[in-house]
Structure formats: structure tokens, C-alpha cells
């Protein structure tokens with residue numbers, strides 16, 4: 001084992017990995033120092049989410065462990081801990097084992113994932129659905145493939161679209177045009193300027209996850225129809241959450257059938273992991289057959305597919321968690337308004353409390369967890385534009401009125417101690 005004895009003694013000798021070339025680690029160090037200088041170096045809060053305790057969780061740090069109330073989970077309905085979901089996953093482990101055993105093409109096309117795709121197609125009233133490793137990959141792989149498959153395609157993208165869509169559009173190398181956020185006139189102006197004969201995809205979201213606003217889907221779809229464009233709708237923050245069966249805002253607004261392609265995640269309201277698209281059988285077949293991000297990666301494991309399937313089925317059949325959540329959102333907004341804590345007052349379940357500075361945003365978050373046992377992660381650039389740093393607050397059916405009152409009281413104290421500006425009267 002000559003190579004082992006040649007290893008440097010880690011205690012005494014610095015490891016000289018790079019020979020005489022550039023000092024790569026120094027470059028990495030500088031990039032991190034830049035983030036720290038700007039106050040937007042990301043610190044992940046370790047915590048233990050314990051079944052039955054939601055929305056409480058055990059925060060773990062150098063200082064020890066403490067129970068905190070979580071106000072920033074995307075497991076909006078606590079489906080990740082739901083009894084039916086856990087039972088489905090456990091049973092699947094013992095029935096099918098841990099892994100898928102391959103890509104979908106090579107031995108990984110197991111029955112639970114096939115059943116899940118059928119369920120998702122039915123959820124959205126589409127002919128077919130296709131499951132990916134995560135929602136990010138679903139957007140990336142699908143948009144990249146659409147832009148390559150559709151000849152002379154232009155992808156028209158809302159300026160606030162998620163990073164996964166932006167990456168997909170880039171990877172497609174199709175021409176990209178950006179319309180102002182939710183701006184119908186601008187969208188129409190762009191579509192009007194593109195020759196009728198060209199393929200056009202309009203990519204947008206229903207619920208924008210950082211501002212909590214909702215796109216005028218019916219109007220966008222109507223414009224798409226007028227200009228012969230295909231509507232590509234990311235319903236990641238809406239699936240499980242809106243509509244009679246939890247298919248999203250398009251279902252709520254009664255226009256699901258007019259959206260050409262819907263994309264969603266199994267990791268937020270559905271509480272598990274995985275992403276998907278749903279649409280016409282022939283389109284889904286084309287994506288299945290051409291998308292690298294689908295073809296060259298192993299399938300989701302059977303227990304994950306079974307857990308997601310149980311979650312989707314539960315939220316299709318029952319709207320009670322949805323209703324309870326939206327009621328809690330309404331109460332939280334009302335408390336924030338009374339306390340004059342500045343927040344973006346939108347129509348969705350997402351409540352962005354605005355700080356407007358990365359250092360102070362982190363400071364509020366630190367105070368909340370240290371003094372008040374409340375966990376809300378600060379959201380900084382590049383997730384949101386600079387100067388709009390915020391605490392993105394999400395509630396759930398399990399958050400009690402007392403928890404909401406404690407949150408708002410704690411925010412008020414932070415606002416006072418850090419001398420942050422309160423919202424003007426009447427906002």
C-alpha cells in the first residue's frame with residue numbers, strides 16, 4: 001500500500017493538493033469572504049423535525065438544543081408527517097425495498113412510479129404525467145427539451161421566474177424574451193412582435209414563492225391562445241394547496257384544461273420529494289424520450305413514489321387541511337397588520353415580511369430564534385433582489401392562534417430593538 005504511506009500527515013503537513021498551479025482554495029475562500037462581507041453568507045439552521053411535533057422542531061447549534069416553532073416550512077400542510085404517507089412509505093420499503101434499481105429505461109420503471117404518474121395526470125385532468133427527481137429538474141429538463149424540440153422556438157419568460165426555469169431556458173439555447181412580472185400588456189406586446197409561424201412557449205408560475213402574489217392565469221392563457229403560444233405553468237407552490245382537489249390555482253380558476261403544460265413538485269405541500277410535468281400524451285412522450293435530465297438519472301425509489309401517491313390521494317379527497325391553512329393565513333395577516341409589521345399583502349398563503357437589508361434581515365432571524373424560539377430563515381439575494389431582503393413566513397393548519405400571537409409580538413420587539421420602520425397606517 002505504497003500510496004497510503006505516501007499520504008501527508010494531516011496533523012502537521014498542510015495538504016498541497018494543487019501543485020504549483022493556481023491556489024484554488026484561495027479562490028473559493030475569496031468568494032466566501034465576499035458573501036460574508038455582503039451579509040448574505042448562508043447559514044443553515046440544523047433542526048430535528050419530529051413526527052407529531054409539527055410545527056415545533058428541535059433546533060441544534062453549538063449552544064445546544066432547544067425547541068422552536070418553525071414559521072418557514074414549505075411542508076405547508078405537514079403531509080411529510082401524515083400517518084397515511086408514513087404508512088405508505090414504510091410498507092413500500094418492506095414490499096419493494098429502498099431503491100429503484102436503475103433509470104426508468106433500464107430496470108427502474110417500477111409499479112409505484114407508474115401509478116404515481118397516473119394519479120398526477122388524473123389530478124391535473126391531463127392525458128399523461130412524467131415524474132422527475134425533483135421539481136428543479138422537471139423545469140430544467142423540460143424547458144431545455146422544449147426549446148430544442150420546437151423548431152425556431154421563442155421562450156417568453158416572466159421576469160420573476162424560478163431559477164430552475166431560467167436554467168432550463170438557458171440550456172435550451174432557444175431565443176428568450178422576458179416580460180415584466182405578471183404584466184399582460186408587456187406579454188402581449190412581445191408575442192405580437194414574434195412571427196405567427198414561430199413556436200412560442202410562455203413560461204410562468206401561479207404562486208410566486210417569494211412575493212406570494214398569483215399570476216392572472218386565465219388572462220395569460222387567453223393571450224397564449226390568441227397568439228398560438230403554449231402555456232407552461234409552474235404550480236410548485238400551489239399543488240395540494242388550491243382548487244377543489246388540490247390541483248392548483250388553474251383548477252381553482254377553472255382553466256386547468258387550457259394550460260398546455262403544468263409543472264409541480266411532490267416536495268412542498270405534498271411533503272415528500274420529486275417533481276413532475278403533466279400535459280398531452282404526445283408531449284409527455286416526447287419529453288420522456290428526449291429530456292436528458294429524465295433519461296440519464298435513476299428513478300425515484302418506490303417508497304418515495306408510494307408516499308407521494310398517498311399524499312396526492314389524500315389531498316385530492318380532502319380539502320380540510322387546505323381550508324384550515326388559508327384560515328390561518330388570514331388570521332396571521334390580520335395580526336401583522338394590527339402590529340404594523342410591513343409585509344407584502346398578497347392573495348396566497350405566503351407572507352413575506354419585508355426588512356430590505358441583508359444584515360438586518362439576518363439579525364431579525366437571529367433574534368427570533370435566540371430570544372423567542374421562533375425559526376424563520378432570512379431570504380437574501382440572489383433568491384430575491386437586493387434591497388428586498390425578507391422573512392418569508394409560512395403557516396400551517398397546525399400553527400395555533402397563540403403561536404401566531406407570539407410570532408407577531410416577537411417581530412414587534414425585533415422591530416423596536418433594531419429600529420426598523422413600521423408600516424404606515426392603513427397598510
Ligand SMILES: *Cc1c(COP(=O)(O)O)cnc(C)c1O
Pocket residue numbers: 134135136137139162164205209234236237265266267274275
Ligand atoms: C422549489 C421550487 C421549484 C423546485 O422544486 P423542488 O421540488 O424543490 O426541486 C421549482 N419552482 C419553484 C417556483 C419553486 O419554488
